[in-house]
Amino acid sequence: MHNIQTRAVPPDACATLVRGGYSPLLARLYAARGIAQPEELADGLGALLPWQTLKNIRPMAARLADAIARQERILVVADYDADGATACSVAIKGLSAMGATVDFLVPNRFEYGYGLTPQIVELAATRRPDIILTVDNGIASVDGVDAAKRLGIETLITDHHLPGSQLPDALIVNPNQPGCDFASRHLAGVGVMFYVLMALRAELRERQHFADGAEPNLGELLDLVALGTVADVVRLDQNNRILVGNGLKRMRAGRMSAGVAALFQVAGRAAHKANTFDLGFTLGPRLNAAGRLDDMSLGIACLLASSSESAMGLARQLDELNRERRHIEAGMREEALADLSDIDPQSRYTLTLFREDWHQGVVGIVAARLKERFHRPAIVFAPGDGEEVRGSGRSIAGFHLRDALDLVYKRQPELIVKFGGHAMAAGLTIRQAALGTFREAFESVARELLDEKQLTRTIETDGALPPQDISLELAESLAACVWGQGFPSPTFYNRFQVLKQRVVGEKHLKLRLASRGREFDAMLFNYADWLPDEIEAVYQLVANEWQGRKELQIYVEHWRAAADEMLEG
Structure with missing residues (x-):
């Protein structure tokens, strides 16, 4: 059973956005997502929240700067998901560019489980690090930090997960730790590490570490920040939208790491029109497959690859692991449904x-x-x-x-x-x-x-679109925006006549729909039964590119026979 609900649009916010230069439709969409002022949509890096408001970030930057000056060995201990892999890669690339001696270790989930455990510390100690730097984990690693301390290894923690009742005895940067005044609680692990690098660069500037002018451009890491942020399904508040949006701009311009470019290629997606769907549903799963079935070191190696050739070889391995993951998942899903049949x-x-x-x-x-x-x-x-x-x-x-x-x-x-x-x-x-x-x-x-x-599932939509407004230009305009968790991509709700329908790929419906004299091509995925002559549909607009041509398509997400109970498509 589903309820269909149109998102509420605060009229004052909508009017303010229109006065700020946004089209009535975009103003409506943004207002329905909680945007009240045009400045909340600022997408330049200058609009990022200041790193100075993250608790402990200054002393952590100072400690890392000391480690660089002393050439102490830093070992990054990462989580085994896409956020952890991108955070690790950002740490390795950023710290190396600032002169650090740095390596990484990622636990195999099947041998060691999650986080900085005493067992992982024991393994890390064989690398003889002076400092363990956690990324995307560590906030709950009380025993692991104590174990490291007994071995004479200092621990620095960067994380974004919620803390437990006891914090580890270590320097911690985490927007969700008690006493942190950072205005967003939604940074992913990779975002936290990116902020630490911003603070470290500022600290090294003060120490005149970059006197020779070789200051790293941290913007070059934003493709990885965007990928990890979207793949971890954190809320895309304004700060995260800025990080993701600027990462997507780099991808579309072809200025991404060799590993990210290779993941686009093996996924069959076009980087020049990269969007959050690509990151969350095509690149992210391929990266995650390494941690799910094998060892995330493979995924990190792909992201760190220095050449297109080496990156492609690693990306193909990730793609194959993802195919295996899908096969295993399909079997488990069918078995789970069988268990629920009773x-x-x-x-x-x-x-x-x-x-x-x-x-x-x-x-x-x-x-x-x-x-x-x-x-x-x-x-x-x-x-x-x-x-x-x-x-x-x-x-x-x-x-x-x-x-x-x-x-x-x-x-x-x-x-x-x-x-x-x-x-x-x-x-x-x-x-x-x-x-x-x-x-x-x-x-x-x-x-x-x-x-x-x-x-009871509630399906939120942005209401009806006048048929004359349904266009390829609108689809392209919406695709250029940053949508995601907590800032959902627009869906609309209209009544259509079903003029034609046929099954393609054995399990999808290709449709020809009409509304008020206009006709549209449409797809209904993972549904192969015949539709009634008239439906009410929840849908997205898509700029579909095929054999060098762009055309508008409607992707039907849910439908119901006109005036009948909603069915999921």
Whole structure:
């Protein structure tokens, strides 16, 4: 069951944006997304939030500057997802450009799990670092920092995840740590590292480190910052939109790293028209495939590649891993749906599933698919170490997943070995024997925090478009904007006559639609049954490029027979 809802448009904000020079349609779209003043849409790097407002960033910059002066060995310890990989690459490139002696280590998720654990510290110690610098992890690594300290290794933490009740005894830069006044809580891990480099460059300027004029241009790292930010699905507030938008400009202009260019090529996407969809749904998954099935060192090596030839070889390996990941995911998804066939998912507030043969690296994606299909918080488990199982969860709006797990833990501490994450995604480890008890405890918490309205999917649209406004030019104009998590790409809602329809690729519908005398080509993906003669459709406008020609297409996302109950397309 779905509700269709038109986003509210504050009239005063809309009028202000029109006076600021925006078209009535763009003003409407931006106002509906919380923009009230034209300056909130400033996209130049000069409009970034000042790095000085990040807690501890000055002392961290000073410590890194000291390390460069003393030629101390810095070892970057990264997370094994796309955010961690891009953050690691930004750290390696940026620190190296400023004269640091730097290397990296990324945990294999199957051997070491997440974060700076004592086991990872032991492995890191074999590299004989003076400093461990974490990227996209570390805020919960109390034991790991203590282990490093016992070995005489200093730890610097850059992270963006929510802290637990105890912070590690280390210098921390994290916009979500207590006492941080940074105006955005939504920086990705790669964004935090980029800010640290800005502070470090400023510190080195004061020390006249760049007296020979060889000051690095940090803008050259923005393609990696954009990729990691979008792939990590953080909210695209103004600060993140600036980072992403400037990274996309570099990609479109062909001024990107060899690794990012190679990922575009193996994905069959055109970098000259790069958008957030490319980053989140084609490049990001290929990068993530390394951490899910193999070792993220492969992904980092691709991003750090110095030549197109070496980058392409690594990108092809990532592409092959992604194909394998999709195959594994499809099998697990079908098995999960089979397991759910014995129950009514709509009768439950949560979905918690486990099989002995499921792949630990793919559980998060399967949880996301189940969440999308049933609009329920979902956690999928796979075998872990010994008698433990490891799970990954995805949530819906209004249900903070990490806080829900924290509530389960506080009530029944014996159920959860460890957990972490944020509102929409989290990971946890439990004993396999406790799986049934955990399932019911998690369900109980959800029933306290959710209601039936929240469990009904609401599809938000930007209302109807006059048919005369539906054009290739509008599609291209919208594609040039930065849309994403928390700043969703525009969707519209109109009634159409279905003039023609045929199945293509065995599972998609190619359509010819009409509205008020105008006709449009359209696609409905992953749906191969016949549509009625008249539908009401939620859709996006797409500038489709085929054999050198651009043409307008309507991508139908949801539809219903006119005046009938909404069905998902």
